[in-house]
Amino acid sequence: MTMLLHPALVLIAAASFAAITRGRARQVSLVLATLAALIAAFALPDGDRGVVELTGQGLVLLRVDPVSRFFGLIFTAIAFIGTIYGLHIDRGGEHFTKLIYAAGALTVIYAGDWLTVFAGWELMAVTSLALIWFGGTTRARMAGLRYIYVHLTGGSLLFSGIALLWASGGELTLTRLSPGTGLASGLILAGVLVNAAVPPVHAWLTDAYPEASVTGTVFLSAFTTKTAVYLLIRVFPGTEALMWAGAIMAVYGALFAVLENDIRRLLSYHIISQVGYMVAGVGMGTALAVNGAAAHAFSHILYKALLLMGAGAVLQATGRKKLTELGGLARSMPGVTMLYLIGACSISGVPLFSGFVSKSLIVSAASEHGHVMVEWLLIVASVGTFLHTGLKLPYFTFFGPDRGLKPTRLPRNMVVAMGLAAAACIGIGVLPGWLYARLPVPEASYAPYTFDHVLSTLQLLIGTGAAFWLVRQSLGGTPTVTLDTDRLWRRPVWMLVTYLVSGVALAGQRWRFGTLAVAERVAVTLQNPFHVARPGTLPYDADRHRLPIGANIVWIAVGFVALMLAIWQLTGV
Amino acid sequence: MTTRQVFGVMTVCTVGLIAIEIAIVQEVHGGWWHRVAGLDLLAGFTGCLALIWGAKALGRLGLQRSEHEYPETEP
Numbered sequence: 001m002t003m004l005l006h007p008a009l010v011l012i013a014a015a016s017f018a019a020i021t022r023g024r025a026r027q028v029s030l031v032l033a034t035l036a037a038l039i040a041a042f043a044l045p046d047g048d049r050g051v052v053e054l055t056g057q058g059l060v061l062l063r064v065d066p067v068s069r070f071f072g073l074i075f076t077a078i079a080f081i082g083t084i085y086g087l088h089i090d091r092g093g094e095h096f097t098k099l100i101y102a103a104g105a106l107t108v109i110y111a112g113d114w115l116t117v118f119a120g121w122e123l124m125a126v127t128s129l130a131l132i133w134f135g136g137t138t139r140a141r142m143a144g145l146r147y148i149y150v151h152l153t154g155g156s157l158l159f160s161g162i163a164l165l166w167a168s169g170g171e172l173t174l175t176r177l178s179p180g181t182g183l184a185s186g187l188i189l190a191g192v193l194v195n196a197a198v199p200p201v202h203a204w205l206t207d208a209y210p211e212a213s214v215t216g217t218v219f220l221s222a223f224t225t226k227t228a229v230y231l232l233i234r235v236f237p238g239t240e241a242l243m244w245a246g247a248i249m250a251v252y253g254a255l256f257a258v259l260e261n262d263i264r265r266l267l268s269y270h271i272i273s274q275v276g277y278m279v280a281g282v283g284m285g286t287a288l289a290v291n292g293a294a295a296h297a298f299s300h301i302l303y304k305a306l307l308l309m310g311a312g313a314v315l316q317a318t319g320r321k322k323l324t325e326l327g328g329l330a331r332s333m334p335g336v337t338m339l340y341l342i343g344a345c346s347i348s349g350v351p352l353f354s355g356f357v358s359k360s361l362i363v364s365a366a367s368e369h370g371h372v373m374v375e376w377l378l379i380v381a382s383v384g385t386f387l388h389t390g391l392k393l394p395y396f397t398f399f400g401p402d403r404g405l406k407p408t409r410l411p412r413n414m415v416v417a418m419g420l421a422a423a424a425c426i427g428i429g430v431l432p433g434w435l436y437a438r439l440p441v442p443e444a445s446y447a448p449y450t451f452d453h454v455l456s457t458l459q460l461l462i463g464t465g466a467a468f469w470l471v472r473q474s475l476g477g478t479p480t481v482t483l484d485t486d487r488l489w490r491r492p493v494w495m496l497v498t499y500l501v502s503g504v505a506l507a508g509q510r511w512r513f514g515t516l517a518v519a520e521r522v523a524v525t526l527q528n529p530f531h532v533a534r535p536g537t538l539p540y541d542a543d544r545h546r547l548p549i550g551a552n553i554v555w556i557a558v559g560f561v562a563l564m565l566a567i568w569q570l571t572g573v
Numbered sequence: 574m575t576t577r578q579v580f581g582v583m584t585v586c587t588v589g590l591i592a593i594e595i596a597i598v599q600e601v602h603g604g605w606w607h608r609v610a611g612l613d614l615l616a617g618f619t620g621c622l623a624l625i626w627g628a629k630a631l632g633r634l635g636l637q638r639s640e641h642e643y644p645e646t647e648p
Contacts, residue, residue, distance in 0.1 A: 138645050258628030259637055367603035375603070383620035451597065456613040459590050463617025466583050469576065471625055480637045490643070 005044055006062050007037040007076050008106035008120075015099035019092045027087050030095060034080040037106075041072040048112055057172050060112025067294070067440040071109045071230050074298045075102065077424070078222045078305055085309055085417035086215030094134050098219050101127035105223035109230055114162045114172045114188075117231070121158060121195075125151040128224060131216035132208050140211040146486070147208040149493055150194060150201065158191025177235050189236060196228035196279060198245050199252050202272050203486030206256075209271070210264035210321070214312035217264060221271055221308050222301045229278045229297050233440070238285025246280025247377040249273070254384025256484065261322050261477040263311045263393055267304070270347065270389055273381050274300045280374060281362040287444035288368065292361030294440050299354035299428055303346035306421035307389060310340030313414055314397060317407035323393070323477030328402025335415055337398045342422040344394060346429065348386035349457060354425045356457065357432035357448040364446065364453075383464045390461075391468045392475050400476070587614055 014033030018026050046069075050061030064072075079102040089095065104127060107120030125148065132144040164184035166172060177185040197205040209220050236242060253273025260266040274296070281293030313336045314329060315321045330337040346353040349360065359382065366375040428435050432448055468475070527540030547555070591611045606612055631637075 142646060255624055255628050255631070258625055259632045364603070367607075372604060379616060380620045380624065383617055384624045387621050387624065452594075452607065455590055455594050456607065459587075459594075459611065459613035460617040462583055462586050462590070463614040463619075464621045465617075466580070467618045467621035467625075469579050469583075471622070474629070475625065478637070479640050480632075481640055481642050482632070483636045483638060483642070 005040040006050065006106075006110065007040045007044075007072060008103040008110065010037040010040055011079060011099045011103040011106065015096045015103065018095040018099065022092070026092065026095070030083050030087065030099075031080075034076070034083045034099075038073075038076040038080050041069070041076040044069070044072070051112075054115070057113065057115065057166075059116055060173075061107075061116055062110050063112035063174075064110065066438075066442070067230070067234055068109050070294055070298065070438050070440055071226070072106060073438070074301050075105055075109060075223065075226075078301050079219075081305065081417050081420050081424075082215065082218045082222065084413050084420065085218055085312075087413040088411035089213075089215060091134070094131075094213060094215070097127050097130040097134070098215065101131060101219060102223060105227050108227045112174055114165065114174060117174060118155075118159055118162055121227075122155055124224060124227065125155055128220055131220055132212045134213040134216050135211045136213070137211065143208040143211040146490065146493075147204050149497075150204040154191050154194030154201075156191075157187050157194065161185065161187030161189075161191060174234060176237065178239075189239075192228050192231050192235075193245075195224055196232065196275060197225055197272050198249055198275075198279060199272070200485040200488075202249070202252075203484040205272060206265055206268040206484065207486055209268045210262055214316055217312060218305050218308050221268075221304045225271060225275045226297050226301060229275060229282070229293060232279065232282040233290055233293055237282055237290050239283055240285075241283065243280050243283025243285075243371065243374055246276045246278065246283055247374040247381075249276030249279060250381035251377050251384070252276070254381045254388070256482060257384065257388045258475070259480070259482045260388075261324055261479060263314065263321050263323060263326070263397060264308065266323075266388055266393060267307050267311055270307075270385060271300075271304060273385060274304065274347065276381065277359060277362050277378060280378065281365065284362075284365050284369060284371065284374075286365055286369060287441040288446060289362055289365035291436075291439040291441050291444050291446070292358065292365055295358040295361055295435055296355075298435060299346065299358040299425070302421050302424045302428070303343045303354055306343035306418060306425060307340065307347065309414065309418045309421065310336055310343060311393075313410055313418070314407075316414070317410055318405045320405070322479070323396045324479050326397045326403065326405070327400040328398075329405060329407065330398040331402075332405070332407050333398070333410075336410070336418070337394070339415070339418040339422045340398070341394060342425055344390040346425040348390040348461065349382055350390075350461065351449070351454050351457060352426070352429045354428035354435075356429055357435065358428075360448050360453060360457075361446055379460070383460065386461055386464045387468055391465065392472075395468075395472065396476055587611075590614070 010033060014030060014037070017029050017033065021029060044062075044064045046064050048060045048063050052059050052061065079099070082098065082102075083095075086095070086098065101124055104120045104123030107123065108117050111117045111120060129144050129148045129151075132140055132147055134140075135143075161184045162172065164182075164187065168182070168184060170184070177188065194201045205225070209217050212220055232242065250273050253269045253271070253276060257266050257269040257273070260269060278293040278296050278300070281289040281296065284290075311321070314326065314333070317333065317336075318326070318329070320326055342353070346355045349355040359378075363375060363378050363382075366378060436446065524540060527545075591614070594610045
């Protein structure tokens, strides 16, 4: 019975209902169902349920422990908020896809074995592709194709690792692995890192997320990278290479965001940067750092959703998404501006906002354990985060030169959803105890509001603000694109796919023509076999070689009698 | 706000924060550099400029291209 409370099942039921209903009935059912999934995530008791036997392996469909409970809570919460944000959408298919995507993520979170993880993983890949395609543009369609190439590769790596683990007689239970112990764990780690968007395999994120539908981007930002972080926490804590990869990733995202003109792409670079903090925390592996990774995933899902909802609201109301085309919207969209700024304060780690109480766990863990370089890299990334999401984007979108835009009125549900996310960001920032009490490692304690910590954060923010104000004119965005690591494989993969497709098509065409030619020759030969024996004679010609109708009837009658005689001889009837 | 006003407010905040740091903060967590008054302020200022100039330099080296660098229909 408890298995029926699996939040993924609740969302799948809601998705099915959304696909067959319309209007108010669909809206009410979506809100109630996602709320039910959130309540289920709160209420589920610890333990394994839904255990099924498959080819000698016990698959656990629902494992509830502190880690899965923590991620389950935020995943269902953002499914609820994101659903409210998209309530005005009339496409049942989009609602269906969003909820199945969230259900895929929850399948991974609550899985107790690798096969169930893989099933959820692939469900996410397919449904996230559909969310990108719901962007509805040629660019979205092409970005979706590139996205799925990468994720099929990542999924193949993951599956190869799982298969090797299975073949080597290992248990498929989801437990800690060491990447140095064998090829299987290395392949699994590689597959997970693709979804975590760790450079150099990160460009799919900044390529595809900004092209998805307005609501789709909000969902995408919450689940794919965070399920990867969840798996890293569960399977690879303390892998030192991850600490360095994460620290570099944090700065990388912040650095590339400087050159970005598209507001949703700029925010996507900051997903990479913020996930970098989490990956670094997992790599450090201490109780404080792992708690930091989980806590930061929790607050990141909320504030990044809020920021993308703000950017989506701007796109929805003005039809524009580039810094060079935006400006002066604070007057016409004061509510969105204020709510966006709450998200900006949260991601920037301003005291009393959620990012302050989660990010500092990771930076403090680096500091306490003497990882000086990592600590400084994370501090520089923090500077970059405030620079872009807290200063550059709001300045040029909401406060910069007024471009005379006339935004349309937003559906009320979009603002309500942003309000909920903003309230959560402030709630966590003001009362961090609620978040800390639910962290995966309960024995690690942390006090974020120490005098020196608040003071140093304020200094960092003021220093960044002063530098921004000095050079702000050079940050206004330019109508350009930034080359990223996808440059290395984009053209070769395109050519490979093109030649593969055209090669297969050409081979098929030749095969078809070849078989037709052979069939034609065989047919001619069968029509007049003497033509083979006497090459000089004409091939079959109906007027010349066809027997008269009477002769044909005689031959048929003779054949029939012969057949009857043969049957009579054989059967004795 | 004019640049003068912005920097006026920032200067007041900066002086205030550094004064509080020197006068009141007794316990500092982490490495010795956290005890240097105003270091975080400097880190924010220089870190921000370094990121901007670093990224701009990369852009000039060829990372920043025309919006039509990739054909729209290229998968």
